[in-house]
Amino acid sequence: MNTMRGARERARTEVTAAIKEEARKQLAAEGAAKLSLRAVARELGMASSALYRYFPSRDDLLTALITDAYDAVGETAESALAAASAGAGHLERWLAVCVAVRRWALDHPHEYGLIYGSPVPGYTAPQDTAQPAARVALVLISVARDAYGSRGLAKQRLPAGLRTDAERLAAEVAPDLPPETAMAFVAVWAQLFGLISFEVFGHFHRVVEERDAFFAHAAGELARTVGVLPEA
Amino acid sequence: MNTMRGARERARTEVTAAIKEEARKQLAAEGAAKLSLRAVARELGMASSALYRYFPSRDDLLTALITDAYDAVGETAESALAAASAGAGHLERWLAVCVAVRRWALDHPHEYGLIYGSPVPGYTAPQDTAQPAARVALVLISVARDAYGSRGLAKQRLPAGLRTDAERLAAEVAPDLPPETAMAFVAVWAQLFGLISFEVFGHFHRVVEERDAFFAHAAGELARTVGVLPEA
DNA sequence: GTCTATACACCGATAGAC
DNA sequence: GTCTATCGGTGTATAGAC
Structure with a gap:
């Protein structure tokens, strides 16, 4: 039985x-x-x-595909971090995660588009995609958190209107980080996917040819702006 | 007759x-x-x-819509720059353009998705969308160019592999700028649309509430990284 | 340049037999 | 759980009259 x-x-x-x-x-x-x-x-x-x-229904199949895609890229990020962790510096670990996520996106452009491209018209994601959707961000945050312990990011200002958001964010996701840093991280997160989306969606066509080098350079600069520095 | x-x-x-x-x-x-x-x-x-x-055919209609969308957001950017130019500082002009583009995107999410979201499957854009597609970038570049004349961006390094791309880019679009600056600008361009796409496509849901302030702050930081500074 | 009519294909979803 | 059959739609594209 x-x-x-x-x-x-x-x-x-x-x-x-x-x-x-x-x-x-x-x-x-x-x-x-x-x-x-x-x-x-x-x-x-x-x-x-x-x-x-x-x-x-058709939408349930779509939800499954979306969840799977978030999980796939999330697991890619987590594995990349695990593989890089052995003795690597903070910047190296950050880059390892970014490069792995970009690689996954380029290898699975349609699944990438499903989750980071235009929303599917007439479809609204149920609440249960939220958790898988957060995995990549959580990996990057963990790198950032390691990178500057609890010292936070030097000389970073935050407009008054953003204080509430920033404090809620920090409380939810990284209680040991200063709110300014949590907020800065959100911007970097979106900007990172801006780089990936432009490449996957073809906007670098006839603009950048050496895309591996370009991405690594840009992702490294992003790390700097969020306080993840070369020294281990 | x-x-x-x-x-x-x-x-x-x-x-x-x-x-x-x-x-x-x-x-x-x-x-x-x-x-x-x-x-x-x-x-x-x-x-x-x-x-x-x-x-x-259907694709010809689609091409017309895409061209129109690029032209609409391009004209929005150009108008914003023209309106802001009267005595405004470099950073103010940069922000005016960014804010106007974001506003257009939020007001026309579907047209935005058509040009900056996932590519339409089975459709390949003809060559003649390339020129309208460049308008926003050209506006931002012109602000940057004004901002630092021909002095370029201080202490900016460029990986060796990117030199060729950077020199071609500078020659094509901004011959008076150092290649490093042209290349940095491409990254900022993609990152700016990363911020806008995340907002338009709903990734800031339950993450950032004060989105006007958040965007203005992030766009201002982006300006800094590409050498557009507050002082007029 | 607009119409009707048509060929030929597709879809989501359900009912009911097995 | 799988099937056939079916309802009630959808679409691209063309032919030919006016």
């Missing part, structure tokens, strides 16, 4: 994985807005109605 | 404008990937086949 349920559940997980894999292929070919349960079923040799046993 | 052609051409321009306007509405409702000549025609009370006299 237990083994039977085990087998059934195993089968279910396998089919679910196959559906998502095929859906990712279609994401690349047609885009998220045109993701179609019917086409997935056709390609898998199933009846379209059978898919509804796995995903109650 | 001349007046007849004039009337015809006027009618043609008006219908063309109506088609694009309706298409922009659908862009907001359904997204670029689902933009449909038929739906546009239906809403306009025309036969779908009639639209083919104005746009030979």
Whole structure:
């Protein structure tokens, strides 16, 4: 009885994985807005109605793909940090994470676009994508936190209107950091993905050719502005 | 004869404008990937086949929308600079342009997504979008150029691998600037749109509430990193 | 330049047999 | 859980009359 349920559940997980894999292929070919349960079923040799046993609606499939994408890039960032940690300096660890995230984005442009590009029209993400979505940011914050212990970022000013946001942010995510630093980090976070998005979405076409070097340079400068410095 | 052609051409321009306007509405409702000549025609009370006299295919309509969007945000940037120029300092002018671009993006999120979000699957932009696409960057570069004349940006290093790109860039777009500065500017350009995209695409939800102040602060810091300083 | 009509394909979702 | 069949739509694109 237990083994039977085990087998059934195993089968279910396998089919679910196959559906998502095929859906990712279609994401690349047609885009998220045109993701179609019917086409997935056709390609898998199933009846379209059978898919509804796995995903109650098209949006649920989309949610699964979005969650998976956030988890994939989040895990990429976490692994990169773990791999770099052995004796590396703060800047090296920061760069290792940034480079790994960029690499993932370039290798999975459509999944990247799904999470960091234009929102899918008519789709609103449920609350449960929030946690996976935060993983990359948390990795970068942990590097920053190590980098300057609790000393914070030197001579950084914060407009009065941002104090409330900054204090809430610090409390939520990095209680040991000064609010100014937490706020500065948010800007750097967005700017980092600006660099990646411009590259993935083709805005560096005929503008920058040596993109590896360019990204490493820019990501290093970003680290500086948030107080992650070369010295270990 | 001349007046007849004039009337015809006027009618043609008006219908063309109506088609694009309706298409922009659908862009907001359904997204670029689902933009449909038929739906546009239906809403306009025309036969779908009639639209083919104005746009030979769906992609041509899309190209027109993309070009228009680049031109709209480009003109926004140019106007903001013109309005701010009267006696304003360099930083004020830089901020005026950034704030205007952000404002346009927030007011036209779908048109923004069309040009700075995920590429439309199956669509490749023709060469003639390149010039409108450059307008915002050229405005920002002109502010930067004014800001430091030909002195360039102090103590800025450039990795060896980026020298070729940097020199080509400077030659193409700002011959009076040192290559290091031109290259730094590209990074700032991408980072600025990173800030805007994160806000427009909803990544600051429950992260930053005081977004006006946040953006102004971050854009000002960006100006600093590219050598645009407060003093006029 | 606009219309009707048409060819041919697609979609999400559900009902009900097995 | 999978199937067939079906409802009620959607789309691009063209042909040919006016």
